[in-house]
Every structure is written in structure tokens, then in C-alpha cells.
Amino acid sequence: MYDFLIVGCGFAGSVLAERLAEAGKKVLIVDKRDHIGGNAYDFYDTEGILIHKYGPHIFHTNSEEVFRYLSRFTQWRPYEHRVLASVDGQLLPIPINLTTINKLYGRNLTSDEVVKFLASKAELRKPVLTSEDVVVNAVGKELYEKFFRGYTKKQWNLDPSELDASVTARVPTRTNSDDRYFTDTYQAMPKNGYTQMFRNMLSHPNIHIMLNTNYKDIVDLIPYQKLIYTGPIDAYFDYQFGKLPYRIRFGEVFIL
Ligand SMILES: Cc1cc2nc3c(=O)[nH]c(=O)nc-3n(C[C@H](O)[C@H](O)[C@H](O)COP(=O)(O)OP(=O)(O)OC[C@H]3O[C@@H](n4cnc5c(N)ncnc54)[C@H](O)[C@@H]3O)c2cc1C
Structure with a gap:
């Protein structure tokens, strides 16, 4: 027993x-x-x-x-863990940080300046329902397209507009040059x-x-x-209410 x-x-x-x-x-x-x-x-x-x-x-x-x-x-x-994303012919830190923005836009911004820069890019979304809303609301459509859309699609096999806000809410945008994937x-x-x-x-x-x-x-x-x-x-529950709508794909990516 x-x-x-x-x-x-x-x-x-x-x-x-x-x-x-x-x-x-x-x-x-x-x-x-x-x-x-x-x-x-x-x-x-x-x-x-x-x-x-x-x-x-x-x-x-x-x-x-x-x-x-x-x-x-x-x-x-x-x-x-440190990750570089291949974007527009450059290898750039992801999650987005100060170095990412400066290299991508050929700028030399400070931490304070990058806060204002990102605010100028952000496009207010209300209500924030999907993963796309979270990112566009924080950093705007351009950075969303360059860094998040394909990455999220590869990971979850769904467009961010089809994913709940909580999924990408975990991906930070940093205004310092900490290029670690995790800060734990x-x-x-x-x-x-x-x-x-x-x-x-x-x-x-x-x-x-x-x-x-x-x-x-x-x-x-x-x-x-x-x-x-x-x-x-x-x-x-033997899929009595059908399959859960999404889950992470195996063997291709890591999750946050
Ligand atoms: C690609 C990928 C990358 C990840 N990267 C990270 C990371 O970097 N850091 C991190 O913290 N987390 C990461 N995770 C998440 C991590 O894998 C999970 O949080 C963790 O494995 C969950 O453990 P678990 O015991 O709940 O489930 P699982 O590890 O899934 O274990 C459940 C087990 O139950 C078994 N099982 C299911 N049904 C039955 C059944 N009917 N009979 C007998 N056995 C059954 C399965 O075979 C499985 O072995 C990642 C996940 C994936 C898929």
C-alpha cells in the first residue's frame, strides 16, 4: 500500500x-x-x-x-544567460536594454534619456488584453515588430495578438545595460x-x-x-472541454 x-x-x-x-x-x-x-x-x-x-x-x-x-x-x-537577437544585420541584446536601443538607432543615450525615448515610441493601448497590446503599449510598434513578434510566434506558434497579456508581460525592457536574460x-x-x-x-x-x-x-x-x-x-480530464488553446513548443526555444 x-x-x-x-x-x-x-x-x-x-x-x-x-x-x-x-x-x-x-x-x-x-x-x-x-x-x-x-x-x-x-x-x-x-x-x-x-x-x-x-x-x-x-x-x-x-x-x-x-x-x-x-x-x-x-x-x-x-x-x-545572455542572448543576442539578430536584428537588421546586427546582434543585439534581448531583453531590450540601453545597449540594444543605442546600437539599433545609432544613438548614445543615457539611462534617463532612453526612458523618454521609449516613452516617445510607445503607443497607448487601452485596454491591454493581448501580448501585442503589452509590448506596443510599452515600446511601440517598431520594436514590437523587430524583437517580439517573430520570437513570440516561434515560441508559442501563435501571433502575439492571439496570446493573453500575461505571456509577454514577463519580458522586461531595461533602461540600464544589464544584458543578462534573468536578474534573479x-x-x-x-x-x-x-x-x-x-x-x-x-x-x-x-x-x-x-x-x-x-x-x-x-x-x-x-x-x-x-x-x-x-x-x-x-x-x-480527457480533453472533455477540448485541448488547451496554447502551450509552449518543445525543443526549439527556451521560455522566460
Ligand atoms: C522548451 C522549454 C524550455 C524551458 N526552459 C525553462 C527554463 O529555462 N527555466 C525554467 O525554470 N523553466 C523552463 N521551462 C519550464 C519547465 O520545463 C517547467 O516549469 C517544469 O518542467 C515543470 O515541471 P513539472 O514537473 O510541472 O512538469 P513536467 O516537467 O512536464 O513533468 C510532468 C511529467 O508528467 C509526465 N506525465 C504526463 N502525463 C502522464 C501520464 N498520464 N502518466 C504518467 N506520466 C505522465 C510527463 O511525461 C512528464 O515527464 C521550460 C519548458 C520548456 C518546454
Whole structure:
């Protein structure tokens, strides 16, 4: 008899399994894939290169508690992500910052001046409903077209005008020259990869792992008290209200 049947060996399932096991509960954790780690799964190829199978995952958090907790299962390799976008024949920092604007427009603006510059470009949208509205409202149509439209379309396979405002609201525009992708206090990569970190997390005598297992195939066969499901919510309800309208595309991009 298991206290918990956990569906999904990603971040959510693995952390819950570890926490519950540590509290004395017996846990069965299953995944329909042939590996642990969920979308953060990585592996070493034959050349010894660490590959993030489902697209690059960069660890970042402002929570000391989270960082300390995960540090029990991995050492870290310092890493701060920096991205350049190819725009009009130049490689420019994204998210947009002071350097981006100065290089793009051949200017030499200061931080204060760039605030006014962006304000002069911004086109008021009211109400702000879509991702397009968010960006155009903040930096105007021109920067929207150059930096956001194609990028968002590639990532979500939808035009920003079809996406909720919250999707691009996470992309900042900076008026200083900080060219890091994230500004969180803790930014790093697990020294030996995410999968090894999850392996350490799940190597608890109270945790039993079953891979290549769709929970639906075993849910009636295995005795358990409570089920925790960490897969897609629309799949859980057998798509009875249809598929969720959008979700991030795999293997091509990273998300913010
Ligand atoms: C391309 C990409 C890049 C990303 N980059 C970053 C990043 O840089 N930084 C960051 O913080 N986050 C990033 N994320 C987000 C991150 O991947 C997720 O936040 C995280 O993986 C969520 O963990 P989870 O455990 O909730 O879900 P998942 O990792 O999706 O795990 C759920 C697991 O449930 C399993 N499952 C589903 N249905 C069943 C079933 N019926 N039976 C058995 N098992 C089932 C799935 O196989 C899966 O392994 C990225 C995501 C993607 C797609």
C-alpha cells in the first residue's frame, strides 16, 4: 500500500515525492516517459556533451529557500544567460536594454534619456488584453515588430495578438545595460545536470519509481491512498472541454 501515487517525475512530482518520503510516507512515482526529470531531463551524448532533450533549461530563482533545498541534491556551475537577437544585420541584446536601443538607432543615450525615448515610441493601448497590446503599449510598434513578434510566434506558434497579456508581460525592457536574460539572485546550472539532481532527490528508500508507465494503466491495480497528478490538466480530464488553446513548443526555444 502506497500513501501517494505521484504522476510525473518532473520538478513538481520529484520534489513532492522527496518531501513526502522524508516525512515518512511511502511513495510510488510514475512517468510515461522512459526517464525522470520531466521537461528538464538532460543526458550526456556519446561525445560527453550534456544535452537538454526538451530545450535548454536555465535555473533561476530569487528564493533562498528553493536554492538551499536543491543544493542538497546538486552542486552548481555558475551560469548567467545572455542572448543576442539578430536584428537588421546586427546582434543585439534581448531583453531590450540601453545597449540594444543605442546600437539599433545609432544613438548614445543615457539611462534617463532612453526612458523618454521609449516613452516617445510607445503607443497607448487601452485596454491591454493581448501580448501585442503589452509590448506596443510599452515600446511601440517598431520594436514590437523587430524583437517580439517573430520570437513570440516561434515560441508559442501563435501571433502575439492571439496570446493573453500575461505571456509577454514577463519580458522586461531595461533602461540600464544589464544584458543578462534573468536578474534573479540565484542563477546556476546543476553541476552534473538536472537528471542527476533528480536522481539524487528520488533515491530515498520510501520512493519507488516506475518509468514507461501511463498512470491510467496501473491506477486501478495498485493500492494507494492519494493521487497527485502533475501532467497536463486538459489530458487529466480527457480533453472533455477540448485541448488547451496554447502551450509552449518543445525543443526549439527556451521560455522566460
Ligand atoms: C522548451 C522549454 C524550455 C524551458 N526552459 C525553462 C527554463 O529555462 N527555466 C525554467 O525554470 N523553466 C523552463 N521551462 C519550464 C519547465 O520545463 C517547467 O516549469 C517544469 O518542467 C515543470 O515541471 P513539472 O514537473 O510541472 O512538469 P513536467 O516537467 O512536464 O513533468 C510532468 C511529467 O508528467 C509526465 N506525465 C504526463 N502525463 C502522464 C501520464 N498520464 N502518466 C504518467 N506520466 C505522465 C510527463 O511525461 C512528464 O515527464 C521550460 C519548458 C520548456 C518546454
